[in-house]
Amino acid sequence: MEAQEVAAAERRLSSRRIYEGHILNLRVDDVILEFGRTARREVVEHGAAVGILALTEKGGVLLVRQYRYAVDEETLEVCAGLVEKGEEPRDAAVREMQEELGFKPGKLTEIGRFYASPGFCTELLILYLAEGLTPSRLPQDDDENVSVVELPLKDIPGRLAEGTFRDSKTFAAMAWLMAREGLRPGV
Known part of the structure; x- marks a missing residue:
């Protein structure tokens, strides 16, 4: 089986925390993807x-x-x-x-x-x-x-x-x- 190339890491453009709790936080990040496209990532910090x-x-x-x-x-x-x-x-x-x-x-x-x-x-x-x-x-x-x-x-x-x-x-x-x-x- 041939090794597959790993996708490039996404780079964070902006980040905002929209909730802070006792056991978790929620943030929304805008990231830049490979080839210059952008995307939004919702992240539960735990x-x-x-x-x-x-x-x-x-x-x-x-x-x-x-x-x-x-x-x-x-x-x-x-x-x-x-x-x-x-x-x-x-x-x-x-x-x-x-x-x-x-x-x-x-x-x-x-x-x-x-x-x-x-x-x-x-x-x-x-x-x-x-x-x-x-x-x-x-x-x-x-x-x-x-x-x-x-x-x-x-x-x-x-x-x-x-x-x-x-x-x-x-x-x-x-x-x-x-x-x-x-x-x-x-x-």
């Missing part, structure tokens, strides 16, 4: 976040069930949260585990980094594998109400095929885990 694939000694994965207002549904997700200003992603992962799962990892391994939706959002997701869990609880955030669910590894392929995991970080984490464990998709 800080980094972590997702944690927490494995139990019983051969399961700890997930959180919670209602997500933006999509008006209850989701089943890997433990996750924002990296606070000045906080290292690894420390954020440990804190989120204690707040949402009530456990601390004995071993925490970074397994990947990816953008949530690079077409319009700056959010970088850092995914970790947590093993050797020991009980350790911090209070949940005031605006969260999560419950912990343990899902056996053998159930992951079927749940993935059924569409149980509807957020990108959990979908990516489960696909990674299936590849690692040699689990085959099935319906």
Whole structure:
């Protein structure tokens, strides 16, 4: 397969922030494209976040069930949260585990980094594998109400095929885990 040429970077001509919020900002940029054309880009500025694939000694994965207002549904997700200003992603992962799962990892391994939706959002997701869990609880955030669910590894392929995991970080984490464990998709 022949390597493809990478498109030239777009150069910003102007930028204006139209919204500043607690967890995100929205800006509109005018850019110049290759060959002199111009375009408008709407960019959601969002800080980094972590997702944690927490494995139990019983051969399961700890997930959180919670209602997500933006999509008006209850989701089943890997433990996750924002990296606070000045906080290292690894420390954020440990804190989120204690707040949402009530456990601390004995071993925490970074397994990947990816953008949530690079077409319009700056959010970088850092995914970790947590093993050797020991009980350790911090209070949940005031605006969260999560419950912990343990899902056996053998159930992951079927749940993935059924569409149980509807957020990108959990979908990516489960696909990674299936590849690692040699689990085959099935319906």
